[in-house]
Amino acid sequence: MKAKHEDAVVKLTSVFFQYEEKVVLENINFSLERGDFVGIVGPNGSGKSTLMKLLLGLLPATKGTVELFGQPLSKFRDWSKIGYVAQQVAHGAGGFPATVREVVASGLVGKVGLFRRLQGKHHQKVEEVVERVGLTEKLDQRIGNLSGGQLQRVFIARALVAEPELLILDEPTVGVDQESIEQFYELLRSLKEENGMTMMIVSHDVGVMTQWVNKVACLQRKLHFHGSAHDFAHNHDKILQQMYGDSIKMLAHHH
Amino acid sequence: MLADWWQYDFLRYTLFSGILIGLICPILGTFLIVRRLSMMADGLSHVTLSGVAAGMLISKKIALFQAVNPLFFGMLFSVIGSLFIERLRKVYKSYQDLAIPIILSTGLGLFTVLISIAKGFNTDLYSYLFGKIVTVSKEDLYALIGVAAVVLGTVFLIYKELFAVSFDEEFARVSGVARRSINLWFMVLVALTIAASMRIVGVLLISALITLPVAASLQIAGSFRQTILYAIVFAETSVLAGLYFAYLLDWASGGTIVLVAVSILLIVLGVKKIKAALR
Numbered sequence: 001m002k003a004k005h006e007d008a009v010v011k012l013t014s015v016f017f018q019y020e021e022k023v024v025l026e027n028i029n030f031s032l033e034r035g036d037f038v039g040i041v042g043p044n045g046s047g048k049s050t051l052m053k054l055l056l057g058l059l060p061a062t063k064g065t066v067e068l069f070g071q072p073l074s075k076f077r078d079w080s081k082i083g084y085v086a087q088q089v090a091h092g093a094g095g096f097p098a099t100v101r102e103v104v105a106s107g108l109v110g111k112v113g114l115f116r117r118l119q120g121k122h123h124q125k126v127e128e129v130v131e132r133v134g135l136t137e138k139l140d141q142r143i144g145n146l147s148g149g150q151l152q153r154v155f156i157a158r159a160l161v162a163e164p165e166l167l168i169l170d171e172p173t174v175g176v177d178q179e180s181i182e183q184f185y186e187l188l189r190s191l192k193e194e195n196g197m198t199m200m201i202v203s204h205d206v207g208v209m210t211q212w213v214n215k216v217a218c219l220q221r222k223l224h225f226h227g228s229a230h231d232f233a234h235n236h237d238k239i240l241q242q243m244y245g246d247s248i249k250m251l252a253h254h255h
Numbered sequence: 256m257l258a259d260w261w262q263y264d265f266l267r268y269t270l271f272s273g274i275l276i277g278l279i280c281p282i283l284g285t286f287l288i289v290r291r292l293s294m295m296a297d298g299l300s301h302v303t304l305s306g307v308a309a310g311m312l313i314s315k316k317i318a319l320f321q322a323v324n325p326l327f328f329g330m331l332f333s334v335i336g337s338l339f340i341e342r343l344r345k346v347y348k349s350y351q352d353l354a355i356p357i358i359l360s361t362g363l364g365l366f367t368v369l370i371s372i373a374k375g376f377n378t379d380l381y382s383y384l385f386g387k388i389v390t391v392s393k394e395d396l397y398a399l400i401g402v403a404a405v406v407l408g409t410v411f412l413i414y415k416e417l418f419a420v421s422f423d424e425e426f427a428r429v430s431g432v433a434r435r436s437i438n439l440w441f442m443v444l445v446a447l448t449i450a451a452s453m454r455i456v457g458v459l460l461i462s463a464l465i466t467l468p469v470a471a472s473l474q475i476a477g478s479f480r481q482t483i484l485y486a487i488v489f490a491e492t493s494v495l496a497g498l499y500f501a502y503l504l505d506w507a508s509g510g511t512i513v514l515v516a517v518s519i520l521l522i523v524l525g526v527k528k529i530k531a532a533l534r
């Protein structure tokens with residue numbers, strides 16, 4: 001079964017998820033069209049990372065269906081179409097004795113395929129992507145010698161190297177400096193324009209993120225808002241207020 | 256003295272076995288250590304030991320099994336142990352290293368009980384514990400050649416998958432890597448390697464050969480590939496020098512090999528310290 005062009009890239013229908021007793025996601029209906037760039041907003045513990053993991057098949061939905069490129073998750077095999085940058089919770093990766101080049105190249109593992117070795121064009125692609133995230137002079141350094149923000153850029157490069165059609169980014173800009181964040185969003189925009197990549201990004205930096213995305217989804221167990229970034233910007237205070245309560249006011253007025 | 260190594264069959268077998276062990280132990284060791292599973296080798300070696308004891312007991316009691324090398328029982332137990340560890344790692348997700356003491360004490364418990372049932376063995380158990388040159392037979396060598404071929408073939412064919420799974424299991428999964436099968440296969444290889452290596456370095460010291468060369472290599476390697484390469488160089492040096500001195504001085508081969516490996520580690524740490532001080 002091949003994915004038809006008009007199929008949604010991601011489609012969640014009445015999805016529920018719970019960890020033992022605790023309901024984390026409730027009746028989520030959500031879809032992404034080709035070329036969408038959607039930002040996910042929500043307070044800590046609202047289920048954003050859980051949602052990402054559900055649609056990557058890392059967690060099984062308690063109820064409801066998840067489809068990727070028009071296929072139910074259980075049948076989906078085209079994993080090289082998807083790039084993922086996980087939320088980095090103080091990972092111990094720094095001590096791993098690998099270079100930037102080796103880590104980024106590991107992003108090609110699914111695309112190249114079992115029993116095959118990387119070829120010249122793959123190595124070239126690795127260097128290209130590393131240059132795009134601005135780490136060329138660190139290419140052959142051990143990742144233990146990088147700063148937190150640089151390491152984060154390595155993970156971004158690893159997700160990009162296989163030229164995925166869908167890119168899922170869970171707080172990718174945490175620890176990345178202001179200037180590099182701008183560059184990062186520029187990079188995402190150019191990828192979207194060049195390859196029509198579909199992207200989904202979680203970020204707490206609502207002000208910056210909403211300037212770049214074209215759709216916003218607000219999550220707090222349920223999906224509170226799902227619409228264009230334009231509509232979001234107009235009702236922005238009200239939506240956030242409703243979701244976060246008063247504590248968020250400062251953040252909401254920040255941009 | 257050196258000519259002896261070519262003249263006598265058992266010494267030649269020992270030498271070849273040593274070279275093979277020095278190649279595969281550090282390769283598997285590198286993957287184990289970066290996944291923080293270095294104690295796995297310890298756990299499995301004790302299970303292997305109980306397998307060897309079981310093999311000896313069976314060949315003593317049942318005539319049919321008299322000719323069967325206890326090594327094969329060691330392999331069997333070790334592989335079962337490795338499957339069990341994989342199972343336990345899944346049950347205790349956030350305490351993955353808990354699987355190791357569980358399996359280790361099971362192995363040791365079983366071992367002592369089997370010995371007491373047998374009321375001691377006339378075969379030299381000491382050699383399985385600590386390694387002894389003269390006990391390496393042609394059959395042992397063939398078993399080791401088989402295991403080494405499988406290990407090297409696997410690493411050659413699925414190096415990138417092994418790397419991806421070791422570095423970031425979740426990402427590997429999202430890339431469509433069959434991480435369960437790879438993990439399982441890898442553990443089986445570790446189990447087989449331990450069983451096949453024990454005649455030379457002995458069960459109790461095999462984990463040293465899996466970890467010490469890698470520990471030294473981690474200090475100086477600039478990449479993952481280099482980590483493996485240096486670890487092989489250190490392991491081969493330990494094995495060759497260890498065997499040579501063990502034969503020359505009539506020491507236990509396993510212990511001598513480990514002492515050389517420790518010396519290399521100390522030298523690497525020392526040199527690194529001096530270099531840092533001079534900078």
Ligand SMILES: Nc1ncnc2c1ncn2[C@@H]1O[C@H](COP(=O)(O)OP(=O)(O)OP(=O)(O)O)[C@@H](O)[C@H]1O
Nearest residue numbers: 019022024042043044045046047048049050051087
């Ligand atoms: N492994 C787990 N077991 C039980 N509960 C969990 C587990 N992981 C997350 N949770 C719970 O699920 C809820 C959603 O977690 P999730 O990680 O999806 O939140 P998030 O929106 O990504 O938060 P953050 O902004 O902090 O990253 C939280 O309340 C959390 O307590």
Ligand SMILES: [Mg+2]
Nearest residue numbers: 048049050087
């Ligand atoms: Mg999260």
